[in-house]
Structures are given as C-alpha cells and as structure tokens.
Amino acid sequence: MNPTILTAVLLSSAVCGLSQQAETKVNARHVIGLENVKRNRAGKLTVQNGGMQFETRTTNTEVPTMAIDDISIGSETTQAGGKAGTVARTAAIAAPYDSGAVLSLLLRTKVDILTVSYRDSDGGLHAAILALPRSQAEQERAQLIAAGAHASAPAQQELKERKAGVPAAEKADVQKLSASAIQIEPVEAGDVRIPAEFRSAIYEFLVERVREAGTFRQVFRSGDRAADSVPGLVTLHTTVAKFKEGSQMRREVTAVLGATTVEVNASLTARDGRTLLDSRIQGKVRLFGENLGVTNDLAKRIAKLLHQNFGTKPGD
Secondary structure, eight states: OOHHHHHHHHHHHHHHHHHHHHHTOEEEEEEEOSTTOOTTEEEEEEEETTEEEEEOSSOEEEEEGGGEEEEEEEEEOOOOSHHHHHHHHHHHHHOOTTHHHHHGGGGOSOEEEEEEEEEOTTOOEEEEEEEEETTOHHHHHHHHHHTTOOOOOOOOOOOOOOOSOOOGGGSSOSSOEEOSEEEEOOOBOTTSOOOHHHHHHHHHHHHHHHHHHTSSSEEEETTOGGGGGOTTOEEEEEEEEEEEOOOHHHHHHHSSSOOEEEEEEEEEEOTTSOEEEEEEEEEEEOSSSOTTHHHHHHHHHHHHHHHHHEEOOTTO
16 A cells, blocks of 8 residues: 555544544533532543543543442433523533533433442442433443443342331430441342432432531441441441332422432441431422432431431540
C-alpha cells in the first residue's frame, strides 16, 4: 500500500477511535453514594482505564471496576413538573460549557437508574446510584462487567421473618440507651419485592443521616474492618416489611393519590446478639418529588428514632 494512503488510513482510524471513546461519555445525575459528590449533581459517566468515572465541572470521582461487587438497573420518573422543573429548565438554559445538555437530563419524564455496589479500601460497602437517559443503563452495565466489575445474576429473594416489635419487657432498658459507635448493615428485602435501587438508597441515606444526627461518635459502613475492634459497637439492621411504589404525576395532579411508601423493621443489636431496640418505621413521599425520595424520608425517621433512644455515656 502506498505510504501516503497507509498514513491517511491510520490517522482516520485513530480519529474514529477517539470519536468512539468520546461517545462513551453518558450524561448522568448523581442521586447518592459517590464520595465527595453532592447529591443530584449532573455530570458525565464513563467506563475506561479500569474504572467507572463520574466527572462534573469541579470533581472527577473514580470507582475501580474490580471493587464493584454488584450492579442493578431500574427506572424512575424525574422531577419534570412544579418548581423543580422550572428551576431545571432555567439552569439548563443558563448553564455554560455544555453543562446545559447535562442538566436537561433532569427534564426527562423517565430515566434509567444504575445502582453500583462497591467496597472501599477498608471493606466498607457503598452503593452509588446514578440516573441515566432511558435505555443507557444496560449498556453501562455491560461495559462495567467487560472492564472487570462483578454483577450477580438476579436471584429469588430470600424469605425472612422478623418480629414487628419487641415487647417492652424484652428491651435492654426502658431508659435511654448508650453507645458511641454504630455499624449500618445493608437493607434486606425480606419477602417484599422492592427494586434494588430503593434498598441501596435507604442504606446510603441511613449512613448520611445517622452521621449528620451526631448521635454516635463513629458511624461505620457494613464490612468496614475498623469496626471489628470498637468496644460497645451496636449494629443497625433493617428489613423491608411493606413497599408501594406510587406515581409522581398522580401526586402532583391530584395531591391525594400516588403516594410512595416503604415500611421497614429496624433493630439495633449489641455484639452479644441482644436486641436493644426494635421498631416498625414508615417513610412516605406524598406530593412533590421522585419516588426514590421516600428513602431519604425513611432514613430521617430512623435517624430520629436512634437519636431519641440513644445517648453517649459521659467521657465516651
């Protein structure tokens, strides 16, 4: 082949390759779960160089694909109406540096929800939840698996029975309990069918809300090896008891229909297995907001319950 023609072909292939690499960037919205990224921040999602990267104008966060132990896909209706829709439209029009195209994702009525469970260097469990344009999540899942991420096949949910509550006589103490550290375990589905993104969001919001409440000096994620040597550690377990996914559109139109609710059994156990606290708690989204908003409401209620029942000993 003529050297000039060969050079032209190689350059053309290189340009095409770069173009295809650029096309792998997907508009996304961070719901919760990525360290150092604000909730609902819009950005670009890419899978390259052995990592899942989420890039905004100010941050670039990466999760190594080898640290990913599960991936699930769901769907959600975004906040397209009311004040949230107006704010999003205004932001999309005014945003510079092509970020308006990213913010326009918020105006979609339906998006894919990509949930990526991964472990940090200490073994702590994280669940990154991202909203993607419709029909994009499956492609990202395939890319993550091809890059080395692990994804378990859908399995039948394990049926588990838990008591709805513990009689007062069985509780450790009728007075305010005391503990300086807590470890939060993943949310179990029990015998209720609930999308994976809802359980993962409850877990992430629990970590965030319990830390914000300041009830415990240390809040550990599930699997964090640093928790093994902490004396007096208590562990939070939650199991879904009821779940009803409503409709954002019906909520905003009727103001009385379409509520999303989730009810869980939340219990605190000591290292010796004793149940210190057991309660049934419900979270709701009644009017404005995405269905996933119910997970934040539930986490707030659980954090409040813990704050009401636990205190720290003097000197702890």
